[in-house]
Amino acid sequence: MQIPPFSLSKQISLLGDDLNSALLRVLQSGQYIGGEEVNTFEESFAASIGVPHVVGCNSGTDALVLALRALDIGAGDEVITSSFSFFATAEAISAVGAKPIFVEIDPRDYLIDLSQIEKVINSATKAILPVHLFGCPVDMEQLMALAMKNGLKVIEDCAQACGAKWQGRSVGSWGDIGCFSFFPTKNLGAAGDGGCISTQDGQLAQRIRELAIHGMPRRYLHTELGYNSRLDAIQAAVLNVKLPHLANWVKKRDLVAKRYLDALDNLPGVELPSTKSTIHMLHAWNQFVVSVKDISSKDSLSSKLFSHQEMRSSNSPENQNRRDWLKNSLRNHGVNTIIYYPIPIHLQPAYSELGYTSGSLPITERLCSEVLSLPIFPEITFEEQNYVIKVIKNLLA
Known part of the structure; x- marks a missing residue:
């Protein structure tokens, strides 16, 4: 698929x-x-x-x-x-x-x-x-x-x-x-x-x-x-x-987002988008973005998350950050994702004259290495989304 x-x-x-x-x-x-x-x-x-x-x-x-x-x-x-x-x-x-x-961003949303x-x-x-x-x-x-x-x-x-x-x-x-x-x-x-x-x-x-x-x-x-x-x-x-x-498409996006939020809750090392203000807001879910936290290869949790074969492969988290490993692994299983955004604007070469350096906005910079957008569009089928969820769970749990 x-x-x-x-x-x-x-x-x-x-x-x-x-x-x-x-x-x-x-x-x-x-x-x-x-x-x-x-x-x-x-x-x-x-x-x-x-x-x-x-x-x-x-x-x-x-x-x-x-x-x-x-x-x-x-x-x-x-x-x-x-x-x-x-x-x-x-x-x-x-x-x-x-x-x-x-200025910095709130890491929750x-x-x-x-x-x-x-x-x-x-x-x-x-x-x-x-x-x-x-x-x-x-x-x-x-x-x-x-x-x-x-x-x-x-x-x-x-x-x-x-x-x-x-x-x-x-x-x-x-x-x-x-x-x-x-x-x-x-x-x-x-x-x-x-x-x-x-x-x-x-x-x-x-x-x-x-x-x-x-x-x-x-x-x-x-x-x-x-x-x-x-x-x-x-x-x-x-x-x-x-x-x-448009209104119906937004409702369908919201249903897709809620299925992700329910199914992927409590996955180790994955932070889901915050819904802290749902009583005040209508989220339009143009993207469903998760934050994939790095886990040190020395951490004992690593052995629980990845098989020995995966840990030895060139695509393992030992050879790249965990977000990139997950993105590549999902692609190998037919699930295509997008990274928004790998380089923050303040560290783009075009803005070097502004004087921002690595560490100027640490939360923003960290999230740029962690975020991953999962498939979301109004017409995605229940079976397609279930497949995405199953692959993610198999890789991470």
Whole structure:
């Protein structure tokens, strides 16, 4: 049996007729930029997350850049964020000339540690950019109170958390601006790149809309330097077909996650994602990420975990860390997993000039060597997931 970490094939087969009709409708219309499909999606998505304004754009990365520019964040400014995220989170901050300031994450949920934020606030700090990572929402009540106390803007990175909520409110509706990605592997995925910005502020929405079309409030009038970042009509059409299914897909992801949580509880050396705040949040489970702890080969527990043959093999935990051993062993059994993220942003070569060194963020760095994302998507069958669980248990227990 071969189990992918994520699969679109079943989703496409279920929605194929509707997708074909939508794509053909756009192609026959001849309106590939803007138009009815884009307007419909912006209105529908705004209603689904409870905000009055949504502006489509080319990607989640562009959404972050547009958000920062709309808030006049630039050279000399600092933005506090997490180093445990996709590179675009910090890259967008640098793209507008500002400086990313990284703080530690909470090892229980991989989210920015709110208790560490005030320690790095200074006169240059202009905003906080929380990442709702793997579908898990940040405690936005606490974060918004902290931002208000310190006079800071809040830009939510919702790229991995479409469908997630905190205290009944959707991510992207709390901060000054929310930024979404519709990369194909997201909970709500397009057929290529796509993104959007959400906000409660009509003036911000209008400025973002103008920035995304060359700083142009009306045709051939350019009031500031913008650039081209529009959501294609074809991508909007795909999203219009998929959006009505999002809530049900999130429910199915939650069922998959709960089966993992029940079946893999108390496995030695494996820490499951925290569900400490389930009464306050709706987790969207874009990824199901476990932390695989290293166990020294000198530890007597090692002999209980691995057979002599496994311990002698080139793929044994004696020759690589335990997470990598597990990933390779699962692949050998047909179970494909992904590592998010092997190198934290603050240790990426592109950010060497910021002065972070190994040990600057020890929790983040440790987790980068431990995390492993197990297969999760709405269409994974009970039999497929049971096979994943069985293989993991056989390897570790």
